[in-house]
Amino acid sequence: MTEKVPSISEAEWEVMNVLWKKSPQTANDVITSLQGQKDWKAKTVRTLLDRLVQKGVAGVNKEQRIYTFYPLYSQDQCQRAEAESFIKRIYGGTVKSMLVQFMEEDSLSEEDIEELKSILDEKPKKKK
């Protein structure tokens, strides 16, 4: 497992986020979803969709006259892949150092902290 996820550019992520929320969707659906969000021309969004298909990150149904698009990888899968390469690049590969930096920062609420603590508590003692 851990199938290779092709790299997804920043603009492409926006489009994928829309497809992950609901799919399949036509190009127009996607364009509409992004209105107000980003101010891209329709053609721009269309280009991004095409590139995602080329890259094999999204798929397309061509049965109907008007195509519909859908993700080929789960959001979770893509997030992990991206996070892994990010951490390697920025934190020398150690997850902990990043977590430490973020936890030290004041970006977490009281509730967040409690939640994180309980997740850590629940972690079963690693066997092996």
Place this chain on the structure above:
Amino acid sequence: MTEKVPSISEAEWEVMNVLWKKSPQTANDVITSLQGQKDWKAKTVRTLLDRLVQKGVAGVNKEQRIYTFYPLYSQDQCQRAEAESFIKRIYGGTVKSMLVQFMEEDSLSEEDIEELKSILDEKPKKKK
């Protein structure tokens, strides 16, 4: 504060990591440091240094015949900037969702977990 950090590419990060470890350093110092690490030609490293200077991420001393280079931003500052934009892009801006994903993954050792817990415990109740 939170000065705008110019964006640093993947290859450029490698070079900055060398400068953060010690500075100032000559181009040759940097090239040597990267030997075995990456297999870049000397000219490539030189180009990266020049680009970092252009971007204003690194500085250069031209007093001596042979220039020396140094970082203009701290590693911590760059990491936070990069992490912030990363989290916005990939996790919709919520730090917690990312932390959760990472903590759920099995990338943390027993000791890491203990350390993270104590950091969370030490976090003073937010005054605010």
Place this chain on the structure above:
DNA sequence: AATTTAAAATTACACTTGTAATATATTAAA
């Protein structure tokens, strides 16, 4: 059927990035 409209396909173009090579200036060596 001719025309307008709307999808889809193709093409565009500048900027960034990876990955250097070539040219120039200067210093050190012969």
Place this chain on the structure above:
DNA sequence: TTTAATATATTACAAGTGTAATTTTAAATT
């Protein structure tokens, strides 16, 4: 001092990305 070595400066070039516009095709409207 001519030459070789080295540092710096300039140039290169393809792939990826942001951001579309133009062209073609097919369907809907008049």
